[in-house]
Amino acid sequence: AQTVTQSQPEMSVQEAETVTLSCTYDTSENNYYLFWYKQPPSRQMILVIRQEAYKQQNATENRFSVNFQKAAKSFSLKISDSQLGDTAMYFCAFMKHGDAGNMLTFGGGTRLMVKP
Amino acid sequence: EAGVTQFPSHSVIEKGQTVTLRCDPISGHDNLYWYRRVMGKEIKFLLHFVKESKQDESGMPNNRFLAERTGGTYSTLKVQPAELEDSGVYFCASSQRPANYGYTFGSGTRLTVV
Numbered sequence: 631a632q633t634v635t636q637s638q639p640e641m642s643v644q645e646a647e648t649v650t651l652s653c654t655y656d657t658s659e660n661n662y663y664l665f666w667y668k669q670p671p672s673r674q675m676i677l678v679i680r681q682e683a684y685k686q687q688n689a690t691e692n693r694f695s696v697n698f699q700k701a702a703k704s705f706s707l708k709i710s711d712s713q714l715g716d717t718a719m720y721f722c723a724f725m726k727h728g729d730a731g732n733m734l735t736f737g738g739g740t741r742l743m744v745k746p
Numbered sequence: 747e748a749g750v751t752q753f754p755s756h757s758v759i760e761k762g763q764t765v766t767l768r769c770d771p772i773s774g775h776d777n778l779y780w781y782r783r784v785m786g787k788e789i790k791f792l793l794h795f796v797k798e799s800k801q802d803e804s805g806m807p808n809n810r811f812l813a814e815r816t817g818g819t820y821s822t823l824k825v826q827p828a829e830l831e832d833s834g835v836y837f838c839a840s841s842q843r844p845a846n847y848g849y850t851f852g853s854g855t856r857l858t859v860v
Contacts, residue, residue: 634788663846674749675837675851721789725846732777732845733802736789 632657632724636737643712644745650697651707651740653722659683661727664698664705665734670718678720681705683727712744748772750852752838758858764826767855771820771840778821779841779849780813784834792836795821828859 633656643649655664662683669675681689681698688696693710709716722737751770759765771778780792792811793803797818806813810829815821825832835856839849 665848667851672853674853677848677850680848727846732841733779733791733794733805734781734789734849735791736781738786738788 632659632726632735634722634724634735634737636720636722636740638740639738640741640743642743642745643709645712645714647712648708648710649712649742651709651720651722651742653705653707653737655703655705655722655724655735655737657703657724657726659726663725663727664696665723665725666694666696666705666707667721667723668716668718669721670715675721679707709742714744714746716742717744718742750838750840750850752836752852752855754855755853756856756858758860759828761830761859762827764824765828765857767823767825767836767838767857769821769823769838769840769852771838772850775840775842775850776818777841777845777849778815779839780821780823781837781839782834783837784831789837792823825857828857830859833857833859 635654664681666678667675668678679691695708697706719739721739723734778795781789783789791805794801795815798815812824835854837854839851841849
């Protein structure tokens with residue numbers, strides 16, 4: 631079974647600064663997918679970024695980038711130039727490759743507050 | 747396109763009562779998932795439909811929970827009778843196949859059992 635751990639329950643950052651959210655996972659799989667989801671207050675969860683484990687290049691989506699360290703089983707999210715709208719719960723999630731069900735295993739979440 | 751819609755957004759019921767949650771996935775998405783987050787813990791998988799068939803219901807906690815997906819369109823999750831430990835946020839998500847590009851989630855239903 632897979633486990634996902636987010637060791638930072640809460641974080642805060644000043645607007646325009648950079649923040650990194652940590653995520654580690656445990657799996658015996660070699661091929662898999664990793665995701666970061668964002669849930670703003672009282673709104674739906676949206677996909678921020680996705681990483682394929684067999685790709686060494688770190689995924690990037692505008693101000694969001696990941697540092698994927700496969701050997702260390704680490705998948706951190708970096709938010710550059712933080713904006714007030716980045717205030718949200720952030721969930722790291724794991725999905726096995728080739729899993730017919732494509733079930734997601736989530737971490738406990740990190741609550742990020744961006745301060746003006 | 748319309749997103750994944752869940753209702754009600756909030757529900758407060760007494761222990762022993764019945765509650766039915768509804769999810770309308772994105773049109774054309776064969777995959778439909780139910781997850782829940784209880785008491786600030788991790789979000790946990792409940793079950794997965796492919797069209798109208800249950801692909802995986804290994805996460806359903808017990809037989810008080812019943813999920814259906816009529817004609818492969820919307821889905822309902824019924825809790826009968828509700829217990830205090832059922833309180834939490836119930837998320838629905840849908841995806842095309844394969845799902846490894848990620849799901850589209852609904853806003854969730856916050857269920858409080860008192």
